[in-house]
Amino acid sequence: MASTADDATREEVRRAGLAADGPLPRLLSLLRTAEETHFDAAEAQRLAVESGLAIGRTELAAMLDTMVAHGLLGRVPTTGGAALYDTILRPHSHMLDEATAMMVDLDVSPETLSAIVARAIAEQPGRVEVLLRTRAPEKAPEGPTRRGRPRRIG
Structure with a gap:
């Protein structure tokens, strides 16, 4: 059954x-x-x-x-x-520790995530790599869209 x-x-x-x-x-x-x-x-x-x-x-x-x-x-x-x-x-972040092969969910606020990343970089200089993925929107916006070339900021 x-x-x-x-x-x-x-x-x-x-x-x-x-x-x-x-x-x-x-x-x-x-x-x-x-x-x-x-x-x-x-x-x-x-x-x-x-x-x-x-x-x-x-x-x-x-x-x-x-x-x-x-x-x-x-x-x-x-x-x-x-x-x-x-x-x-649901959208959430991850942290991978290559030394232990452990993947950890970081289902935290943006402020907490920022603090975790900053602390990891400070405590392990040269060993932290950040992969930032921007998800595509769920639905396409209504009406015409404006598409431009990517630009470098900063």
Whole structure:
């Protein structure tokens, strides 16, 4: 018998425009209930295998990309290596400690985020790299838009 959470996940998958009768809703449920909110394809594969969900690597990678494209998963911008996915969909920042391979969510105010970055730079000069991503707007503005060339400020 399906749980209420499974039913809700299937409905969310349907609302995203995807078929909710295959392994995708079950995989999404597994990922969202996992202890860690950030994972790569190998970790997703491990979780699937441990739960008895038989999905090949190629199919799993396609499913992850589909879930990202339909807003069911997030993808953390990285500077290299394997794609990193995120089950937390609301906009938030991340901090990666390469020494420990730990990814931490920074779901904080802009002022707190600024203080965290400033402190990290001060305490670890030359070791902090900031990747700033500006998200595209949810909807295009109404009416004509003005497009100019990018300009350097400062």
